[in-house]
Amino acid sequence: MRHVTIRDVAKLAGVGIATASRALNNRGEVSPATRKRVLEAAQKLGYVPNSLARGLLSGKTKKIGVIITTILNPFYANLVSGIESILVSRGYNLILYNSNEDPKKEKEAILSLIGQRVDGIILAPIEYESQNVKYLCENQIPFVLVARRTADENTNYVVCDDFLVGKMATEHLIERGYRKIFFLNSWRNSSAKLRLEGYKTALREAGLLINPKLIYSLHPNSDLKAIIENIFSMKTRPTAIFCFCDSIAVEVMKILKNMKLRIPDDVAIVGCDNLDYTELLNPSLTTIDISKYDMGVKAAEALLEILNTENAEKHLFQKVFTPKLVVREST
Secondary structure, three states: OOOOOHHHHHHHHOOOHHHHHHHHOOOOOOOHHHHHHHHHHHHHHOOOOHHHHHHHHHOOOOEEEEEEOOOOOHHHHHHHHHHHHHHHHOOOEEEEEEOOOOHHHHHHHHHHHHHOOOOEEEEOOOOOOOHHHHHHHHOOOOEEEEOOOOOOOOOOEEEEOHHHHHHHHHHHHHHOOOOOEEEEEOOOOHHHHHHHHHHHHHHHHOOOOOOHHHEEEOOOOOOHHHHHHHHOOOOOOOOEEEEOOHHHHHHHHHHHHHOOOOOOOOOEEEOOOOOHHHHHOOOOOEEEEOOHHHHHHHHHHHHHHHHOOOOHHHOOOEEEEOOEEEOOOOO
16 A cells, blocks of 8 residues: 555545644644544544654653553453553553454554554554554554563563463462363463463473363353353363463353352362452452553553653663462362
8 A cells, every 4th residue: 555645634634735734733723623634534544644753752742542452351450550650640641442352443542542642652462463563663653562562572561471371370280280271361462372382381391281172262252151161071171270361260160150060179260360359259269460550550651761761762661570379269
């Protein structure tokens, strides 16, 4: 596709090039309705003028965009709380978008934030091979990835050691005597990829075979009940389940109880995130703490540091938190 120009934006908005330029740069006499129309046209076309990119780098609007999968997930609620604590204390406003694990919505959120002239973006990317992150890089938009990273090594990110999460959870179950460990994983994102690698490494190091039938990547529309019922109908059914996150683990525990299976006597469960309510479950959930609030704090601090550093593109900010095993009654 050819490069989108300001002429294209002006044509779509039904204004002259000079008017489009004034609207995009917030200069001169332009009515609110016209400015809105021009910004919407630029967003629709994916147009980012050089002058706007320079404006983003200068940090003049005191607005930061945050894109997560969904605020309904308690993990992200905690993470955003950490981000907000720093931004508010430094006089910045937070603009939040939910991508709902949809790359198209993620791209729309990015374009919308650019149209609102945010100073920078904090993003939990959906995909490991992310075209949306590539877009941010190509257009020189200041950003920090949080909770998840991408295949591009030259990005700023704040994450947990997801390989260690997978290895730690699996090793714990092996140490407790469990051998048939079912891994209910997520999909597409870096955390899923690295936790799977950790899971497999722990099995290999313990001299255990990796059974593909004991690995399942959950999609947004997966029928979790059917998956659990199917795996427990197998001749060699699992004795333990490692869940990608606590939210999945809680649903699995409900299903197992309805199947009259006892936890951990019949099957052990390990989650990840250490959400507040997991300690109150019956039985309480063994989980992995990945510093969700602190991750948000560091991501916000990293982005503000980037915005206030000359030649920030030459200095990568990459922070990796070490996970902590929290042993409770479910194992």
